[in-house]
Amino acid sequence: MHYLSATEALRLFRSGEASPVELVSAVIERAEAVEPSVNAFAEMFYDQALDAARAAEKRYLAGDARPLEGLPVAVKEEAPIAGHRNTLGSLPLRDEVATVTAPFVQRIIDAGGIVHARTTTPEFCCAPVTWTKLWGVTRNPWNLAYSPGGSSGGSAAALAAGSTTLATGSDIGGSIRIPSSFCGVTGFKPPYGRVPEFPPFNLDHYCHEGPMARSVADVALLENVIAGPHPSDVVSLRPKLVIPSPLEPAAGLRIALSPDLGCFDVDADVAANTLAAAERLREAGAVVTEVSLPWKLADIIRAARIHFGMIFGPSVRPLLEAHGDDLTSYARAFVAESDEIAKEDYYQGLELEAALYYPLGELLEEYDALICPTMAVPALPAEWDHGDIPEGRNDSSWMDVMMTVPFNIASRCPVLSVPSGRAGNGVPTGLSIVGKTYDDVTAFRVAAAHEERYPWYTDPAHRPAIG
Template sequence: MTDLPYLSATEALRLFRSRALSPVDLMTAVVERAEAVEPRVNALSERTFEEAVRQARQAERAYLPGGSPRPLEGLPVATKDEHPIAGRLATDGSLACLDEVAEATHPVVERILSAGGIVHARTTTPEFCCAAFTHSRLWGVTRNPWNLDYSPGGSSGGSGAALASGTATLATGSDIGGSIRLPAACTGTVGYKPPYGRVPAMPPFNLDHYCHDGPMARTVADCALLQNVIVGPHPHDVVSLRPAVRIPDRLGGVAGTRVAYAPNLGDWEIEPDVAANTAAVAEALRQAGAIVEQVEVGLRRADVMRAAFIHFGAIFGPSVTRVAAEHGDSLTRYALAFAEETRTAAERHGGFLAGLELEAAIYRPIGELLDRYDVLICPTAGTPALRAGEDYLDTRLTVNGVELGHYMEHSLTTVFNIASRCPVLNVPSGRGSDGVPTGVQIVGRAYDDATVFRAGAAVERVRPWAHRPESL
């Protein structure tokens, strides 16, 4: 049978229903894979393997004649450690929160459990999820399964690494500046930033329009499967949208779809392998029948950085500052730097109102393009990956031979946290010279989820990607 740890969720469910595969067999294979590779990858912050196997035995009964399996019945799902589970530790990846226990379960996890998914593990993040890499003093360094010298990105880096290393079939992520799409790009997986409000979240960050919880998977169909489970209104989230809008089971083709291909969003540094892989995705969509035209967006990364840090200085930064005031010695240097950088940005650049005015100007050319095209495609990041364990405080990140003022300038994702109502799907675009995968963002019109999935599925059909790293 197919390599079980890398079996797609949709195929696993088909085999479960035909009784050609037991949920116990799949869970056992995933657990054995985790025990073999975790010492090198370090993607799992918490493991509940014995309980998961017991739950898989219960799920097995749902597939017997007369049973009624739920949408995720028996699938191993890793949840990002940031998504709390009542009665379990809620550390935020920080030594300062080492003894914190969650009082409530995140709506995303509630829905996975209600759909029969088995949370066999939780995945690592940077401290407070405030970085685009994944290492912390609490959990150590999480590494990229494609090249262990590199990070799997962040902040959902543990989820991306778990999928790429075969230690989860599905995973959850959250995205405030690229934290689903960057790890998906770095690990050769699929990650979806839903439009704001599509997936319920918890206060207070559910009220932050930069914040999105979403699915991560190895295939477009698997990503849609998990998205359809977690979507929809929730009584505790005032911004969660009703009715629930789900991705169609049959996505169809992209013949006639108008695609704006942006090799760059403006003045970002893009390395040659990333540029070539993005162009190859554009060509794949053209081969699939889409009308693809190269466009210029004309944004300035300095404006995007300024808008983002003003915004973070109003909400995200103060949440870290509050902990730092009492436990500063316990925090990582990068968390302390984030709190300070966001505080000073808001003061220096005119505060929240000035930030909103800048955000409106940033969205304008995107909105004008999406008025003429069905989707926009662009690189997810200018470089394939960051070095594992590096926080870029004492050293500067160099991309395409240019030293960046701040390492987050390598990312083209934050633009679409500003344009937060746009759905964005990351799909793999190829590999870099260092063996690390690269990704492309497929950006849709506000709340047009299905079209980005249809485009992603078309890319997957024309340019299927490898799921298992050769070296792991």
């Protein structure tokens, strides 16, 4: 029962065939079995969750159920919840307690979602793997030698392991999509402003809060709860967009396929799985055409480093100055790289971002969506650190494999990552579906069409063997 989809659980709750208490109990039992190996949770609220499940059961009996009534939701620890720890995975912040709740998390609670756990992240969410001095190493349920990715690694690992039904993530360089790819789950980076963000990072156009789940329908369900304007966020979009159900078929859609985005060195298993995904979409009636993009990896990395160096890095620097070696090696390196960025670089960064978007914008005028690998590699080692080089590759930094970053630069484009297959090391690979600016619905149509022909988690063969 711990792998029950959210949409199916709601149907069973409404019909009386199952209860929130049964689901929450099953998810907690599963978490207790797998957490010693996976380590996806930073904090657990099992007793409170069971109390909430009993209250949800009464709401169903009274005919007063809300959109997420009785569903377990694991919330990434970077999102504040009043009265609970908000450490950002940092040892110096281990006693930090939030005084406010992030707007999108409050919407989950108000919709009847049951927050039974907070999920692990890398320190300050600044790495594509998930390990910290505070929480230790979070591991990929498909192969414990590998990372679930980052920074929403705990959320993806919990979904893959069956220790939550829904989860939240945030994405400033791929932090929803990377773990979704590595763990074989579905994650959505909404376009900038779709989901209200907490200040001051609501004003950072690379930054997005978004839903993660084991199916496209479940992602849409959670997205429809958390999206919409909020008075605390000046960039939150009006009117609220609702992803429809059912979605229209993908037949007739024109889809561009880029196996490498013009500049990434893509692993052979990832490339093969991407081409197989393209064939599934052709079977769905879409017209899929391979295209080329004129991007240069050096320009992508330079634009991102300028952006991070102007906003993200300086936000961490005071803690580095105060606590030094208490920070992880990758967090210290992140600040050091940011220190190399001068204020005069900011304008060059804007020029680079504009130049990088222009050919993508032209492409999406001709096509309804773009598909590409989510990451250039299937996975990274669980304890991978800044500066480590994956075996058999010549990468100079982790951004060399992060095919997610261009779509933080093109931040108004919605992007879903869905499972595309498995690699030789046993871990899943991901397919990114990139929509036109603010055209979320078409991206979901493509994702649903692919999932219809390649479902995961509904089939026990597409579940990790852990536990």
